[in-house]
Amino acid sequence: MADDPSPTLDTLLxxxxxxxxxxxxxxxxxxxxxxxxxxxxxxPEAWWASWAEKLQWDRPWDTICKWTPPRARWFLGGRLxxxxxxxxxxxxxGHGTRTAFLWEGEPGDTRRLSYEEMLRxxxxxxxxxxxxxxxxxxRVTLYMPMVPELAMxxxxxxxxxxxxxxxxxxxxxxxxxxxxQDQEARLLVTADGCWRRGRVLDLKAxxxxxxxxxxxxxxxxVLRRGQGVETASAGSARDVAWEEIVPRQAPxxxxxxxxxxxxxxxxxxxGTTGKPKGIWHCTGGYMTGVYAxxxxxxxxxxxxxxxxxxxxxxxxTGHSYIVFxxxxxxxxxxxxxxxxxxPGPDRFxxxxxxxxxxxxxxxxxxxxxxxxxGDEHPAGHDLSSLRLLGTVGEPINPEAWIWYHQHIGGGRxxxxxxxxxxxxxxxxxxxxxxxxxxxxxxxxxxxxxxGAAVVDEAGKEVETGGGYLVLTRPWPHMLRxxxxxxxxxxxxxxKRFPGRYFPGDGARRDERGRFWILGRVDDVMNVSGHRLSxxxxxxxxxDHPAVAEAAVIGVHHELKGQAPVGFVILRxxxxxxxxxxxxxxxxxxxxxxxxxxxxxxLFTPELPKTRSGKIMRRLLRDIxxxxxxxxxxxxxxxxxxDQLARMAxxxxxxxx
Ligand code: PRX
Numbered sequence: 001m002a003d004d005p006s007p008t009l010d011t012l013l014x015x016x017x018x019x020x021x022x023x024x025x026x027x028x029x030x031x032x033x034x035x036x037x038x039x040x041x042x043x044p045e046a047w048w049a050s051w052a053e054k055l056q057w058d059r060p061w062d063t064i065c066k067w068t069p070p071r072a073r074w075f076l077g078g079r080l081x082x083x084x085x086x087x088x089x090x091x092x093x094g095h096g097t098r099t100a101f102l103w104e105g106e107p108g109d110t111r112r113l114s115y116e117e118m119l120r121x122x123x124x125x126x127x128x129x130x131x132x133x134x135x136x137x138x139r140v141t142l143y144m145p146m147v148p149e150l151a152m153x154x155x156x157x158x159x160x161x162x163x164x165x166x167x168x169x170x171x172x173x174x175x176x177x178x179x180x181q182d183q184e185a186r187l188l189v190t191a192d193g194c195w196r197r198g199r200v201l202d203l204k205a206x207x208x209x210x211x212x213x214x215x216x217x218x219x220x221x222v223l224r225r226g227q228g229v230e231t232a233s234a235g236s237a238r239d240v241a242w243e244e245i246v247p248r249q250a251p252x253x254x255x256x257x258x259x260x261x262x263x264x265x266x267x268x269x270x271g272t273t274g275k276p277k278g279i280w281h282c283t284g285g286y287m288t289g290v291y292a293x294x295x296x297x298x299x300x301x302x303x304x305x306x307x308x309x310x311x312x313x314x315x316x317t318g319h320s321y322i323v324f325x326x327x328x329x330x331x332x333x334x335x336x337x338x339x340x341x342x343p344g345p346d347r348f349x350x351x352x353x354x355x356x357x358x359x360x361x362x363x364x365x366x367x368x369x370x371x372x373x374g375d376e377h378p379a380g381h382d383l384s385s386l387r388l389l390g391t392v393g394e395p396i397n398p399e400a401w402i403w404y405h406q407h408i409g410g411g412r413x414x415x416x417x418x419x420x421x422x423x424x425x426x427x428x429x430x431x432x433x434x435x436x437x438x439x440x441x442x443x444x445x446x447x448x449x450x451g452a453a454v455v456d457e458a459g460k461e462v463e464t465g466g467g468y469l470v471l472t473r474p475w476p477h478m479l480r481x482x483x484x485x486x487x488x489x490x491x492x493x494x495k496r497f498p499g500r501y502f503p504g505d506g507a508r509r510d511e512r513g514r515f516w517i518l519g520r521v522d523d524v525m526n527v528s529g530h531r532l533s534x535x536x537x538x539x540x541x542x543d544h545p546a547v548a549e550a551a552v553i554g555v556h557h558e559l560k561g562q563a564p565v566g567f568v569i570l571r572x573x574x575x576x577x578x579x580x581x582x583x584x585x586x587x588x589x590x591x592x593x594x595x596x597x598x599x600x601x602l603f604t605p606e607l608p609k610t611r612s613g614k615i616m617r618r619l620l621r622d623i624x625x626x627x628x629x630x631x632x633x634x635x636x637x638x639x640x641x642d643q644l645a646r647m648a649x650x651x652x653x654x655x656x
Contacts, residue, residue: 025434052476056085063075074476082286086328099112100113100115129162137163138162143207168593171592172589173207192223280482306356315422346381353385388433419443430447453472456468462509466518504524536592544584551566563599567620567644606643623648
């Protein structure tokens, strides 16, 4: 492969044990029938339609799927509203008093909200949005903490047919601005603050800075969460206080009847260029996919389960597996606002014990952090309520898998390692917990009805061995496009292997047909389960007056999976040094957000380039990770390498 992330492969192959579903789990699982795979495979469209039928449609569809590669449209002619699936349906079925959310704020404040209450509050917010002039097709940007109002605002937008776009609250003003501008949002919903490790971050100040350059934004709706924090610019004419407009609204709001293919939301994710892509998802297919996968992968039983997905709603995981999938299934969930180690490293386990969490979904990076913090933290809590565990976001190393299995799952809980992306909308490769034998490090098999394969450079299928992961047929919850850039959609996902979707990941198939995801094969890195573009960080570095040229790579990191390292060529008159390195790191944080801050900056007089002038990132990664250098004959100036390798070694011994 062109850019083989091989360190992952080495670690993945070391654990050979396999774990069949525990018999007592399998006996009660939502999916117990191994024939499900063959049935879905025989007629994928009928399979997906059987799930769509379980939703509440205002008008049935005429056509299940229209596939004109690379565009798919599902459930054409059908009409429905996404918020109805998540709220009204359960209330009408007599489950209104069931708890929807057990919410825990970081400082320890708590709230319990039933489905009925969620519906009423969502309607109030929807009516407030209407009063602010928002209607069908308008874009609304959400920049909010993890509070129930975030889920409600998402649902309120869906209710009136407005297209929402959640921007993770850790993103910078510039990132927020770019996203608002790209979607030309008319309204921004934010809060006066956001708790993080005992401190209140002034979200409103960031929002103000962003909105100053966003002429499309007519109003900013501000929720109070900061508890008295002084905001830099409270009281602009554009601001509307939540408490002044929402509580006085009627608690009913008729849902807009949306076409199945109408956009539901836009969510930005990093690609291989400097500009994040606005991935947009539609209403009918997306709801079908997240409903089905939630029910089968997490085995959700609304009467019994307490589900906790630890993601933030600012990421796709929170959209699909906090808001839409689990709520469409009517299950009770935990939502937590803050950091996993605040006030102590056992905060998550305290929450699991307190609320009796039964199904728990988190990222490998978090698991590695828990391992490092010590076994005593989970051991100090009663975790016996847990019955199923899941992971997402990056390849899980077998050591972390085994630790998760033993120390969190008590050796009795199946683990579902779920592979998917912002673009796929929902889980694509995963065990079914009552059916699939799992092996640490493998996401195992495509979800029923999903077509996946591993292919070589030429696009030929590899039965056993490594190559590129592709998806071979359309699925209902697939992205419908990149907002405002239809050509980029085709070029990014469908050009590399015509007729097949290329997610950008490398994968291997073993002799049992299982998939092992090896990580990105493009210039995208995965830092703590978050996708970052090397180009985006490079642009941020070059934005600094001291920087002439920069190359960014993702290097292996014990906790984060990968971490960005920047190689920087300085402009004349600037001297390399620790102070400048720190300044550059902070600069990236300011421009993109804290999550993109490079781990290290290495100053260099040159960058290794091919004769055609392309930066050889693989070599930079070898240097930064201290590996033996491979083939360098395409290098324009091999002398550059010695110099770079020496600098990296010096740097390391300084740190040691
Ligand atoms: O590289 C894959 C990795 O995360 C990428 C998608 O990132 P994002 O769109 O931010 O969505 C993350 C949450 C769904 C993929 O291209 N990835 C995700 N899940 C796994 C994974 N890599 C290996 N194993 C997984 N289970």
